[in-house]
Amino acid sequence: MTTEEKEPQAKGPLVYRQSVWTRVTHWVWAICLFFLLLSGLQIFNAHPALYIGQQSGFEFENAVLEIGAVNTPEGPRGRTTVFGQTFDTTGVLGMSGTAEAPQFVGFPGAVTIPSFRDLATGRVVHFFFGWVLVAALFVWFLASFINGHLRRDIVPKGSDISGLPKDAVDHARLRLHHGRSYTPLQKLSYFAVFFVLFPLIILTGLTMSPGMDAAWPWLLDVFGGRQTARTIHFGVMVLLVLFFIVHIIMVLLAGPLNELRSMITGWYRTSPGTPAEAGDKP
Incomplete structure (x- = not known):
């Protein structure tokens, strides 16, 4: 040694x-x-979108983030839009869960309190x-x-x-x-x-x-x-x-x-x- x-x-x-x-x-x-x-x-899941200004847009577009689900020829998909750029986030944001029991929420129940x-x-x-x-x-x-x-x-x-x-x-x-x-x-x-x-x-x-x-x-x-x-x-x-x-x-x-x-x-x-x-x- x-x-x-x-x-x-x-x-x-x-x-x-x-x-x-x-x-x-x-x-x-x-x-x-x-x-x-x-x-x-x-x-946030109650309205999974973020805006700039006094109010959310109806006749105008002021969203900077939108999380949701859309229908496609292949079936429903999770979609997230950030500053106009759209991403498929199926399984994580907008649409999660299993194919038999999909969850159409912004963030999945695994990361929310309560989980439902x-x-x-x-x-x-x-x-x-x-x-x-x-x-x-x-x-x-x-x-x-x-x-x-x-x-x-x-x-x-x-x-x-x-x-x-x-x-x-x-x-x-x-x-x-x-x-x-x-x-x-x-x-x-x-x-x-x-x-x-x-x-x-x-x-x-x-x-x-x-x-x-x-x-x-x-x-x-x-x-x-x-x-x-x-x-x-x-x-x-x-x-x-x-x-x-x-x-x-x-x-x-x-x-x-x-x-x-x-x-x-x-x-x-x-x-x-x-x-x-x-x-x-x-």
Whole structure:
């Protein structure tokens, strides 16, 4: 055996990286977004199309997305139209299920809550978890402002902007660093989620409510109408799903046990060579 094989692999210190407020709200968001996504697709299926403007078109065409089924010489087929480009999506969108029992819905029941057509229940589930999400965000913002997490780990600084190209290259090469704080790419990603995507999806959701439009009519002006708000709401949902997929991939690549320990206990194993500080564990 060589000397390197005999020596144990060096480890960085365990640092207390995530407060209890961050950990609890993180898991609340994960649960909320799961139910919001699936119940939102149930609501979308009631009218599987998106428009730009104050209203959906009847004597004019303002749709940017349409999902449905059409009759063809070969039988019914699922069809999705995006910005005028039509795609056959049979088996996934517009028409799913089996040949003996086809389902003519936008999204199949496997990805909706409830799994059958029930708009009322879908709305109840969606609104409930929507308000839980808002409450958790308020708690997180307040706690993170008080304990410095917001300033220290979320809001990008000048050094984060200048260090972004190198950090992006390191991520692309899977050279992942485990430090005391987030990397520039992580900071910018989380900043975009908390200060752009979450506010957008909440405000566009409120814009689709007639009651909120009566109380805050300026929402319709800000987002260019209820139909435009619905389209933005759907688009932000897609971006959040993409963020979640990338987030899970990075957790797996960075070491899932270490990442999960951080979000369960708060303690995070840093890379070898990280300077130890008071309160760290070996």
